[in-house]
Amino acid sequence: MNGLCRTNRIDEAFKLLRSMKRANLEPSVVLYNTLVHALCRGGKVGRARSLSSAMDAAPSAVTFNILISAYCAAGDPVRAMVMLEKSFDLGFIPDAIAVTKLVDLLCTRGRAAEAVEVLDRVEEKGGKVDAVAYNTLIKGFCCAEKPQVGLRVLREMERKGVLANVRTYNILISGLCNAGKVEASSELFSEMRNDGISPNFETFDMLIRGLCSNGRVGDGLDLFAIMQEERGDYGNRISPYNSILYGLYKEGRVEEAIEFLHRMASAFPRAVDKSLTILRFCEFGNVAEAKLVYDQMVKEGGVPSALVYAGLIKALCEERRIREAFDLLNDMMGTGLFPLISMFNALVRGFCDNGHWRSASKLLEEMARRGCAPDAGVDSNWKDKRCHTKQECEQPRSEIYRDSYCG
Known part of the structure; x- marks a missing residue:
């Protein structure tokens, strides 16, 4: 039976089952479970x-572990929960894997x-309930933009004696940061270190x-x-460097950002060379060449920094x-970087000029909506040019504006 099911010969497996019954051989629950699992695996x-x-x-x-997992894989939480309750009624408790799958689907x-x-x-x-199931639940609340509820789940799991791990803290730190609760994230970072849980690259x-x-x-x-002192450069992964560049540029500290970019050269010579090349091309108006270098950079798996996006969008x-x-603004947002006010301003001017x-x-x-205020020049430019004639004011929306912008 196992051999037939493993090779997906389900019809032959059922023939074997019928033959056993005709021979008055009682199939065991293990045999039935093998067939049930094969059917579920085949959808x-x-x-x-x-x-x-x-x-x-x-x-x-x-049996119930198999069915609960199968209904979860099929995206059917209602039937999965029916199987869960039926297993309880018969005195069974599903294993951690099946329970976690159901929690994940519901979240x-x-x-x-x-x-x-x-x-x-x-x-x-x-x-x-193990840490994996709790982590899945915490992630569900964080994805629902409720990281504070996720924090309460952490306290509850600790109260019940379930030890949090680095994954638990990473999920919460990410959720809190995404919600703008950076102080709470920093406190959680200190807490995990005090509890003897070493942060990994994702944490930093x-x-x-x-x-x-x-x-x-x-x-x-x-x-x-601290990351460099304690953990090195984690195989020279570039994302923390780009975050620093983004932060410096966002605060208007452009010279420091350029200086930091030069400091990155020893760890990321190709990325820094391409970034500086793009910025130089943009500065001297060679936009076509800058775009070619950018396209090559992305094709090779490079991750452009905020400086690169800002320079190219402006040019x-x-x-x-x-x-x-x-399109480039949308690409930038796709990497998780929030566009700077200067980028919005450049686009507004461009729309007005066209x-x-x-x-x-x-x-x-x-x-x-995002809390960005255009500078006075942009606002004035838009108001001055907006309605030269009623016909211009009522022209159809340009195809340049895409609903996908907001993500």
């Missing part, structure tokens, strides 16, 4: 459920509160990024120095290549 979860209900042998905990569907209830039910029945990377993105580049630089706008500048008033208006609205 025939309903048929597997029917077989589990009709089998001669009593189902086991493994993915925005139903983290129900995931809490699932874990509570498992514990009520005498089951143990996320917190440096959070600090620099929220106006605390000085603290980001201090943490960067493209000056050449009235607004569509390309807008007569795309509606697009400029939409971009200004987006800036306001």
Whole structure:
């Protein structure tokens, strides 16, 4: 039976099952579970459920582990929870893997509160919830922009004697940073170190990024120095460096950003050379050459810094290549970097200079939504040029504006 199921010869497996019954051989629950698992693996979860209900042998905990996991893989949390309750009724407690899959599915569907209830039910029945399941739940709350609830889950798991690990803290630090709660992230970082949990690259990377993105580049630089002192450069991964560049540029410390970029040359000679080449081309108006170097950099797997994006967007706008500048802004946001006010301003000017008033208006609205105020020159430029005639004011929205901008 195992051989037939492993090679996906399901019809032959069922023939063997019928032959056994005709010979008055009673199939064991292990044999049935093998067939149930093969059906689930082939996407025939309903048929597997029917077989589990009709089998001669009593189902086991493994039977329910298989079915719960299969329904989760099929994206069906309702039937997975039905199987969970049925397993409880029969005195079984699903294993940690099946429970974690159900928690993950519920959190993915925005139903983290129900995931809490699932874990509570498992514990009520005498089951143990491990750190992996709690981490999955914490991640669900962080993804739902509720990191403070995730913090409460951390305290609850500690109260129950479940030890948090570096993954637990990384999830929370990331969630808090994304919510702009950098002080809480820093406190959590200190807490994990005091508890003897060593931060890894992801910990440093996320917190440096959070600090620099929220106006605390000085603290980001201090943490960067600690990372280098304690852990080295982690194989010369560039993301913390780009976070420092972003923070410096965001605070208007452009000269320091350029200086820091030069300091990166020993660790990232190719990336720094390409970045400086792009900036030089942009400075002297050779935008086509700058774009070619940028495209090559991305093709080779390089991650452009905020300086590169800012220089290229400004240069493209000056050449009235607004569509390309807008695409580049979207690319930048795709890497997790928030566009600077200067980039918004350059695009607004570009839209106005090209007569795309509606697009400029939409971009200004987006800036306001994100808490960015255009400078006086941009606001005046838009107001002065916006409505020379009623016809211009009512022209259709330019195709340059794309709804995908906000992500």
